[in-house]
Amino acid sequence: MSRIFNFSAGPAALPLAVLEQVQSEMLEWNGTGASVMEVSHRGAPFMQAAAQAEQDLRDLMHIPDNYKVLFLQGGATSQFSAIPLNLKHLGGSADYAHTGHWSKKAIADAKRFIDVNVVCDTSEEGYKHVPAESSWALSDDSAYLHITPNETIAGVEFDWLPDVNVPICADLSSTILSRPIDVAKYGIIYAGAQKNIGPAGLTIVIVRDDLIGHFPDDAPRLMDYQVMAESDSMNNTPPTFAWYLAGKVFAWLKSNGGVEAVAEVNRAKAEKLYSYIDGSDGFYTNPVAVDSRSWMNVPFILANSDLDAEFLAGSHDAGLHALKGHRSVGGMRASIYNAMPMAGIDSLLDFMDQFKAKHR
Ligand code: PMP
Secondary structure (H helix, E strand, C coil): CCCCEECCCCCCCCCHHHHHHHHHHCCCCCCCCCCHHHCCCCCHHHHHHHHHHHHHHHHHHCCCCCEEEEEECCHHHHHHHHHHHHHHHHCCEEEEEECCHHHHHHHHHHCCCCEEEEEEECCCCCCCCCCCHHHCCCCCCEEEEEECCEECCCCEECCCCCCCCCCEEEECCCCCCCCCCCHHHCCEEEEECCCCCCCCCCEEEEEEHHHCCCCCCCCCHHHCHHHHHHCCCCCCCCCHHHHHHHHHHHHHHHHCCHHHHHHHHHHHHHHHHHHHHHCCCCCEECCCCHHHECCCEEEEEECCHHHHHHHHHHHHHCCEECCECCCCCCCEEEECCCCCCHHHHHHHHHHHHHHHHHHC
């Protein structure tokens, strides 16, 4: 077996221990004589696995009892519409921070359902920092504030929360479970699963109880948090395999010391990579302001972009895959979610250093 180090932004690397366990259960799961994909979501074995996954996520994130945890489909993108639809009864407009590609998409979708007030916008500079809250043009009568604490493409991140009286809705797709957060400070947290949770096809929504129950009659029923909460996310067939596998990832994380422990590893991984980039005498650069750098997605540019193709081919041959940066940023991007071990960072740095030595 030769497993690569997979730096993909998503779908992204999964923990090897989880994949091995899933492999061992593939043909015969949990006494059912079938794979988990072949049994009813309403049968006891799946219902138990689903409930356990939810409990483990609650434990990992210390989710208070007055929050529902929903296991949905549609990707994080579906929540760009679901949030304004579920919350627009709270006010005529909503505040949105525009700090990257994904917040821009969230704004575009929200505009179809609610007036959007953009509180800050870094698109003209190409998303290189997150402006301080003191410069945000927050409105007085917004229904909620939407933020994207980690922008996966630009690698721009902020882990502070603005001081507002309205519910904060946060797209945590690429940063959920990477470090402890205080869930009670949010109204809604959502995330596509395919980075730090499990396979694509599952979307987690964590929503405070009082924000549920005011959905418009003329909007798609499956976007109504009340419908999904009352049915334990089983109003229709849920993505059973993805849910099961997410449960395995949660259990793996718990057995490795939880979010608190993985956060230390994530901090060390990111620090090692950024400090190498910063110390490379400009051969590699990271375009993001130091205080806005992501722990999860690390873009880096080669001073000589003519070397990009050789870098990508060489790194691929060295077992370091999916390092090509997003086309809007160029260069490279290393996505280093929870499942990326320190050994992957060390291999990447070895390669980068050899490459630099060759081309200096
Ligand atoms: N938000 C963020 C921060 C993302 O990184 C992504 C996907 N890369 C999305 C939203 C869109 O997620 P999905 O493809 O699950 O709809």
